[in-house]
Amino acid sequence: MPDPQIEKLLIVQDRDIALQKIEEELARIPRERAKIEALIETEKENIDAASQSLKEKEVQRSELDHAVKGKESDIARFKNQQLEVKKNDEYRALTQQIEQAEAEIAQLEETEIKLMLDIDSTREAFEAEKTTIEARIQDQHEEIKQLGEREQNLKDSIDAAKQALAASREGIEANYIEHYDRVKKLAKRPPYVAAIQQHKCGGCHLRVSNEVSRGAMDAGEPHFCDQCARMVYA
Ligand SMILES: [Zn+2]
Structure with a gap:
């Protein structure tokens, strides 16, 4: 014949295990939340890094643009000077400077065209990647929300579990x-x-x-x- 005290203890044990399960799950939630938050942070950093690299390329491009304009105004100045110089060798020297500046402009423009193509393809890749990452971040926020709901449910049930445990211990x-x-x-x-x-x-x-x-x-x-x-x- 089973010991009635043991039978009561088996109920206590069941409720102890149930309470432990709730407590363990509750303890896990902050860690799970921190893990997801770290993932979101990394995703955002990746977007920022990509956007930063795009911005740097835009800056490079405007610097090239600026350099071309500088050379163009140099050429205009040289041409004005040519109108004023009297000696042939001075005139020739200015012609040389003009040709030099034109060659430099051609080179700058070549670099700029390559950079513009690079910017276009980088931006296209960035936009596509950004959409994917943002969708992922949204899912991660949803997971955090669900964790919060689970946490609340567990907190709500913990008091009842404690009361049930205390009640089962009575009279043993x-x-x-x-x-x-x-x-x-x-x-x-x-x-x-x-x-x-x-x-x-x-x-x-x-x-x-x-x-x-x-x-x-x-x-x-x-x-x-x-x-x-x-x-x-x-
Ligand atoms: Zn044993």
Whole structure:
């Protein structure tokens, strides 16, 4: 005949495990949230880096533009000077400077065209990537929202779980409940009260002595596994 005290302890154990599950899940949520937030941060940094590189190229392009304009005004100045000089060699020297500036402009413009093509393809890739990343960030925000809802549900249920546990402990003989609490502290994981089946403890799965095996069938006092010290019954 099963020990009625053990039967009560099995209910206590069920509620202990249920409460532990809620507490463990609650403890995990901030870590999960931090992980998702870090992902979002990285995604945003990637967008910023890509946008920054695009901006740098635009700056390079306007610098080239500026350089071309500078050369063009140089040429205009040289041409004006040519109208004023009297000597042939001075005139020739200015012609040389003009040709030099024109060659430099041609080179700058070639670089600028390459850069503009590069900017176009970079921008296209950036826009496409940005859309993908932003969709991913939206999903991640949704995950965080769901985590928050789960957290609230768990918090709401924790009080009820604690009350149910306290209620189940009422009326259990001190000898049993004290040993139960002691085993609970000792054992790394549930069960704290384990059934013996075919001479094996349901907690550590090791073979118990014949004495423990026989004793576990006697109601009236708690019995313990001689391998792991969990409370046992049969
Ligand atoms: Zn055991």
